[in-house]
Amino acid sequence: MRPVRLKDVARDLGVSLMTVSRALRNHPDIGEQTRARVLKRVEELNYQPDWMARGMVTGRSYLVGLVIPDLMHSFFAEIAMAVSAKLTPLGYQVVIANTEEQVLTEERHVSVLLGRKVDGLIIASAQRNARSPMFRSIAGCKVPLVLIDRFVKGAEASYAGSDDEGIGDLATTHLIEEGCRRVAHIKGPPLSTGRGRLQGFRLAMKRAGLPVDEQYVVPGDISDTAGYDAMRGLLKLPKPPDGVFCYSDPVAAGAMKAITEAGFSIPGDVAIVGAGNVHYSDLLRVPLSTVDQGCSRIGEGAADLLVRAMEHREMTPPELVLVGPRLIVRESSRRTS
Amino acid sequence: MRPVRLKDVARDLGVSLMTVSRALRNHPDIGEQTRARVLKRVEELNYQPDWMARGMVTGRSYLVGLVIPDLMHSFFAEIAMAVSAKLTPLGYQVVIANTEEQVLTEERHVSVLLGRKVDGLIIASAQRNARSPMFRSIAGCKVPLVLIDRFVKGAEASYAGSDDEGIGDLATTHLIEEGCRRVAHIKGPPLSTGRGRLQGFRLAMKRAGLPVDEQYVVPGDISDTAGYDAMRGLLKLPKPPDGVFCYSDPVAAGAMKAITEAGFSIPGDVAIVGAGNVHYSDLLRVPLSTVDQGCSRIGEGAADLLVRAMEHREMTPPELVLVGPRLIVRESSRRTS
DNA sequence: CTGAAAGCGCTAACAG
DNA sequence: CTGTTAGCGCTTTCAG
Numbered sequence: 001m002r003p004v005r006l007k008d009v010a011r012d013l014g015v016s017l018m019t020v021s022r023a024l025r026n027h028p029d030i031g032e033q034t035r036a037r038v039l040k041r042v043e044e045l046n047y048q049p050d051w052m053a054r055g056m057v058t059g060r061s062y063l064v065g066l067v068i069p070d071l072m073h074s075f076f077a078e079i080a081m082a083v084s085a086k087l088t089p090l091g092y093q094v095v096i097a098n099t100e101e102q103v104l105t106e107e108r109h110v111s112v113l114l115g116r117k118v119d120g121l122i123i124a125s126a127q128r129n130a131r132s133p134m135f136r137s138i139a140g141c142k143v144p145l146v147l148i149d150r151f152v153k154g155a156e157a158s159y160a161g162s163d164d165e166g167i168g169d170l171a172t173t174h175l176i177e178e179g180c181r182r183v184a185h186i187k188g189p190p191l192s193t194g195r196g197r198l199q200g201f202r203l204a205m206k207r208a209g210l211p212v213d214e215q216y217v218v219p220g221d222i223s224d225t226a227g228y229d230a231m232r233g234l235l236k237l238p239k240p241p242d243g244v245f246c247y248s249d250p251v252a253a254g255a256m257k258a259i260t261e262a263g264f265s266i267p268g269d270v271a272i273v274g275a276g277n278v279h280y281s282d283l284l285r286v287p288l289s290t291v292d293q294g295c296s297r298i299g300e301g302a303a304d305l306l307v308r309a310m311e312h313r314e315m316t317p318p319e320l321v322l323v324g325p326r327l328i329v330r331e332s333s334r335r336t337s
Numbered sequence: 338m339r340p341v342r343l344k345d346v347a348r349d350l351g352v353s354l355m356t357v358s359r360a361l362r363n364h365p366d367i368g369e370q371t372r373a374r375v376l377k378r379v380e381e382l383n384y385q386p387d388w389m390a391r392g393m394v395t396g397r398s399y400l401v402g403l404v405i406p407d408l409m410h411s412f413f414a415e416i417a418m419a420v421s422a423k424l425t426p427l428g429y430q431v432v433i434a435n436t437e438e439q440v441l442t443e444e445r446h447v448s449v450l451l452g453r454k455v456d457g458l459i460i461a462s463a464q465r466n467a468r469s470p471m472f473r474s475i476a477g478c479k480v481p482l483v484l485i486d487r488f489v490k491g492a493e494a495s496y497a498g499s500d501d502e503g504i505g506d507l508a509t510t511h512l513i514e515e516g517c518r519r520v521a522h523i524k525g526p527p528l529s530t531g532r533g534r535l536q537g538f539r540l541a542m543k544r545a546g547l548p549v550d551e552q553y554v555v556p557g558d559i560s561d562t563a564g565y566d567a568m569r570g571l572l573k574l575p576k577p578p579d580g581v582f583c584y585s586d587p588v589a590a591g592a593m594k595a596i597t598e599a600g601f602s603i604p605g606d607v608a609i610v611g612a613g614n615v616h617y618s619d620l621l622r623v624p625l626s627t628v629d630q631g632c633s634r635i636g637e638g639a640a641d642l643l644v645r646a647m648e649h650r651e652m653t654p655p656e657l658v659l660v661g662p663r664l665i666v667r668e669s670s671r672r673t674s
Numbered sequence: 675c676t677g678a679a680a681g682c683g684c685t686a687a688c689a690g
Numbered sequence: 691c692t693g694t695t696a697g698c699g700c701t702t703t704c705a706g
Contacts, residue, residue, distance in 0.1 A: 352677090355677060355678085356675095368676090371675085371676090390682090392682095
């Protein structure tokens with residue numbers, strides 16, 4: 001049973017192929033009853049338009065590529081869901097590509113996506129350089145691009161993400177207000193997110209008139225194991241910090257594990273704040289204070305920006321969506337009542 | 338700058354379009370040096386084959402649909418990653434569709450995927466009936482299908498999943514061995530997974546000679562909020578259970594939250610075992626005992642089954658991959674030393 | 675070994 | 691309002 005084609009429906013009905021095609025797409029140039037008759041038969045025969053053939057001639061694939069570093073991080077999973085939810089009702093299908101934070105994997109994925117003639121691309125890039133071949137070929141194909149989460153300076157693209165400096169500031173200020181005096185920061189990756197949060201951290205410390213001990217600013221990453229390791233290092237210091245702002249919730253979760261294992265209490269000995277408000281933060285060892293990034297709003301924002309760009313045939317100027325951070329205080333940082 | 342086509346490369350090189358096409362696909366009928374020359378120029382011009390056009394004539398899209406109920410559950414996210422990791426190196430792209438556990442959404446997604454002429458489908462279905470129009474149209478299009486996680490009786494499809502009865506048995510037996518006498522079960526959805534685990538629970542209880550108090554077998558779902566609510570109900574019972582086997586880790590996490598809030602201790606008052614070994618189980622309030630389902634092996638198994646089916650042009654008989662469960666004991670159920 | 679012709683299923687442009 | 695023609699970029703088939 002080969003799939004039903006337009007031609008089959010047409011012959012079955014004794015009309016021309018074009019009539020069916022038009023009826024299907026609500027073309028105005030068609031009689032009301034003819035359309036009804038066609039639509040009915042199309043339904044009965046369970047005809048499915050062939051999107052490849054359609055795309056071939058219209059130049060639109062109705063495919064959108066979503067390139068992210070790690071689906072397992074609920075932050076990206078949530079973004080992926082928000083993007084899908086926005087795009088699916090508009091007839092787009094989302095192809096998700098996992099880069100595992102590898103630049104090379106990312107480039108390969110994008111290259112294939114481009115070959116598939118995606119109508120648009122949403123990328124949380126592991127790249128730092130807008131002059132990389134990847135960005136050049138995207139620009140070359142004139143495929144609308146929206147960057148999310150990580151901003152890449154110089155890339156001709158819209159961006160949806162959070163105000164990272166604000167996140168760092170908010171979290172750090174909160175720790176200071178809770179009475180922490182030796183505040184540490186476990187850094188994220190050297191991308192806009194990590195750098196922004198670090199900057200926010202410094203800003204808040206400076207504003208409070210607290211010195212930043214560089215021993216307290218340690219490299220981490222995006223994973224809980226990185227947070228665990230970094231925290232163990234901090235605890236070995238002669239004077240361990242009494243408050244830690246962690247790049248992300250997974251990092252914070254790992255850090256908390258290290259603290260508990262070392263026999264310290266949270267928040268009594270060390271207060272912790274993460275970022276991201278991942279879904280399970282509330283269920284952790286000690287419910288985790290965090291800065292909500294509004295990931296679904298980032299996803300929705302990205303989808304909106306992309307749709308707008310895709311519907312214009314001509315290049316649209318890059319736009320920005322910055323989602324404001326929101327502090328969520330839970331047990332891990334509550335020292336005063 | 339329109340994308341480079343085969344024709345462009347050919348003209349540039351002064352050869353026919355066919356020569357380029359053949360060189361690209363390692364066709365034997367081509368001279369060694371011609372091929373080298375072509376390949377070099379193809380590289381330089383950064384030519385990307387148009388997959389839509391190619392698919393149009395070959396009838397293969399190199400697209401695979403992955404239909405799952407919820408990307409946010411790390412169980413499915415991990416499966417998605419495993420599937421992608423297996424399929425991407427083979428040249429396939431995975432289109433992930435989120436159904437939010439809605440049958441209707443699932444049907445719509447599958448219908449579009451079919452219209453896109455996917456080469457294969459992997460589905461964790463919310464449907465229970467193999468005679469639904471969805472399964473009929475998949476069969477009608479002769480698209481290879483692999484069911485994952487949830488088995489649907491009667492569907493002409495391969496299956497990769499865990500031994501759910503074994504999971505229930507393993508978890509429950511463990512609780513009994515730890516000294517629990519009033520063992521409860523928070524059920525999952527009424528699909529093969531939920532039913533299987535329930536059956537395993539009953540089996541273990543029977544084997545141990547313990548009666549199953551039907552008050553202790555309560556409906557839950559797949560989410561932590563469901564676990565939270567169900568557990569609150571259980572705690573209100575005159576004699577609350579002293580051990581609970583929860584359908585999944587998220588459910589267990591929710592249940593633990595309810596227990597802690599009510600002022601009981603884990604595992605002292607109530608021991609808890611979940612299922613799934615989700616990534617953050619180790620970081621929870623009380624590290625969660627769980628039954629590992631080997632989700633990545635499920636994903637890999639599904640991908641393997643699908644690839645085998647896709648490479649055969651003719652229908653292949655359904656195959657099965659059952660991943661054996663593995664008990665992981667953490668603090669939430671450790672009552673004896 | 676290389677090339678020319680035909681056509682995949684569909685839609686845009688034009689002609690009745 | 692309806693039908694005809696041409697072609698999207700590629701591969702398959704067949705002829706040199």
